[in-house]
Amino acid sequence: MSFIHDVILNEEDICNLSREKKILNHGIENGKKLVVYGRRNSGKTSLLKNVIIPKFEKKNKSAFVIFCDFMEVKDIDSIALRLRVSFEKAFMKAFPKETFVKQIKNFLVGLRPQITVDPLTGETSLSITAEKAGQEVSLESIFEILGKKIATKMNVLIVLDEFQDISFVPEAQGLFRDALQKMGKIPVVIMGSKKHLLAKMFAVPDAPFADFGVDIEFNDIPYEEYHAYCQERLSKKGIKLSLENSTIWQNLMCRNAEAMNILGAYILENFSNKNINELDLRKSIESIISERGSRYEEYIGHLLTSEQEVLIAIAKYGPVLEPSSKEFIKNLKSAHATILKAVRNLENHSYIEKTMQGYQLVNPMLKYYLLKNR
Ligand SMILES: Nc1ncnc2c1ncn2[C@@H]1O[C@H](COP(=O)(O)OP(=O)(O)OP(=O)(O)O)[C@@H](O)[C@H]1O
Numbered sequence: 001m002s003f004i005h006d007v008i009l010n011e012e013d014i015c016n017l018s019r020e021k022k023i024l025n026h027g028i029e030n031g032k033k034l035v036v037y038g039r040r041n042s043g044k045t046s047l048l049k050n051v052i053i054p055k056f057e058k059k060n061k062s063a064f065v066i067f068c069d070f071m072e073v074k075d076i077d078s079i080a081l082r083l084r085v086s087f088e089k090a091f092m093k094a095f096p097k098e099t100f101v102k103q104i105k106n107f108l109v110g111l112r113p114q115i116t117v118d119p120l121t122g123e124t125s126l127s128i129t130a131e132k133a134g135q136e137v138s139l140e141s142i143f144e145i146l147g148k149k150i151a152t153k154m155n156v157l158i159v160l161d162e163f164q165d166i167s168f169v170p171e172a173q174g175l176f177r178d179a180l181q182k183m184g185k186i187p188v189v190i191m192g193s194k195k196h197l198l199a200k201m202f203a204v205p206d207a208p209f210a211d212f213g214v215d216i217e218f219n220d221i222p223y224e225e226y227h228a229y230c231q232e233r234l235s236k237k238g239i240k241l242s243l244e245n246s247t248i249w250q251n252l253m254c255r256n257a258e259a260m261n262i263l264g265a266y267i268l269e270n271f272s273n274k275n276i277n278e279l280d281l282r283k284s285i286e287s288i289i290s291e292r293g294s295r296y297e298e299y300i301g302h303l304l305t306s307e308q309e310v311l312i313a314i315a316k317y318g319p320v321l322e323p324s325s326k327e328f329i330k331n332l333k334s335a336h337a338t339i340l341k342a343v344r345n346l347e348n349h350s351y352i353e354k355t356m357q358g359y360q361l362v363n364p365m366l367k368y369y370l371l372k373n374r
Pocket residue numbers: 004005006007008009013014015016017038039040041042043044045046047192193221257258259261262
C-alpha cells in the first residue's frame with residue numbers, strides 16, 4: 001500500500017467515498033440519471049472506472065458500458081470523435097471476438113463498420129464511419145444505436161466525464177439534451193469538476209438540463225479518514241503522525257487529495273522510524289516544489305501575462321472572496337475588465353476554483369512554487 005498520484009486509483013487506494021459508491025450503485029441499478037459534482041482530484045474518475053463500472057459489468061452478463069471524457073473538447077466534431085471512439089471501445093469490450101462479426105451485423109448496420117487486425121499484436125479493432133466520406137459519425141446516430149438497438153438486448157450504462165466542457169461548444173448542449181432525453185431507463189452518469197460550469201448547465205431554472213437527474217456531490221475527505229489512510233501507509237516504515245499534524249498536512253495541501261498523496265509519497269520515501277512534525281511537512285513541500293519546478297513553469301507558460309498576474313495574486317492573497325473588490329484589484333496592474341476575464345479563464349481551465357473560503361489555486365504545490373519564485 002502506498003500513496004498513488006497522477007493516475008486513477010484502484011479500489012483499495014480510494015479513501016472515503018463509500019456513501020457516494022452506494023448512491024451511485026443504487027441509482028444505476030434503478031436506471032437513474034446521476035450528476036456527479038466534485039472538485040478536482042476528488043476521486044470521481046477512479047471510483048467510476050475502477051469500482052462502479054466493474055461492478056456493473058460483473059452484475060450484468062450482457063453489459064455495454066460507454067465511458068467518454070470531454071475534457072477540453074473544442075467543437076462538435078471533436079465531441080463526436082470522442083463519442084465514436086468510446087463507442088468502438090465499448091463494443092469491443094462488450095462482445096467476445098468469436099461473435100464479433102455477427103454482433104456487428106446485428107447492431108451496426110448503417111454505420112459502415114470496419115474490422116482491422118493489428119499486424120504486430122494480432123488484435124482486432126473496430127472502426128465505424130459516417131455515410132459521407134470525411135465526416136464524423138454524428139452524436140445523434142451513436143445515441144440512437146445505443147437506445148434503439150443495443151439497449152434492447154444489453155444492459156447499457158453511459159458515463160460522461162468532464163461533461164461541463166461541452167458547454168464551450170454552442171450547439172452541443174441542445175444535441176445532448178435531446179439525445180439523453182431519449183435514453184429512457186438507461187442509467188446515465190454525468191461527471192464534472194468545474195462546478196461553476198456544471199451549475200450553469202444543470203442548476204439554474206432556464207438551463208438546458210434544468211430538470212435532469214439527481215445530484216451527487218463528492219465532498220472533501222474528512223480529516224480523520226485521511227489520517228487513518230496515512231497511518232496505514234506510513235506505519236510500514238515506522239513513521240508516526242498525530243491527528244493534529246495530519247490536519248496540518250491536509251490543510252497545507254488545501255485538502256486536495258492528489259496533492260496530499262504527493263506529499264505522502266515523498267514522506268514515505270524519505271523518512272523512517274520518526275514522528276512527523278510540521279517542520280518535516282513544510283520542508284518536504286519545499287523539496288517537492290523544487291524537484292517539480294520545470295513542470296510548474298510549463299504549466300503557467302500557457303497563460304497570458306494578465307492571467308499569470310492574477311494567478312500569482314490569488315496564490316499570494318487567496319483565498320479571494322471577491323476578485324472584483326477594490327481590495328484585491330489594488331494589488332494588480334491589469335485593468336478591471338481584464339482581471340475579471342482572467343479570473344473566468346483561469347476558472348474555466350481549472351487553474352483556480354471557488355471554495356467556501358473564496359477563489360484559490362486548484363494545485364497547492366503550484367501555489368507554494370509561485371510564492372517562492374515570483
Ligand atoms: N478518495 C481519494 N483517496 C485518495 N486519493 C485520492 C482520492 N481522490 C482523489 N485522489 C488523488 O487524486 C488523483 C486523481 O484522482 P481522480 O482522477 O480519480 O480524481 P477526479 O475527481 O476524477 O479528478 P479530476 O477532476 O481531475 O478529473 C489520484 O491519483 C489520487 O492521488
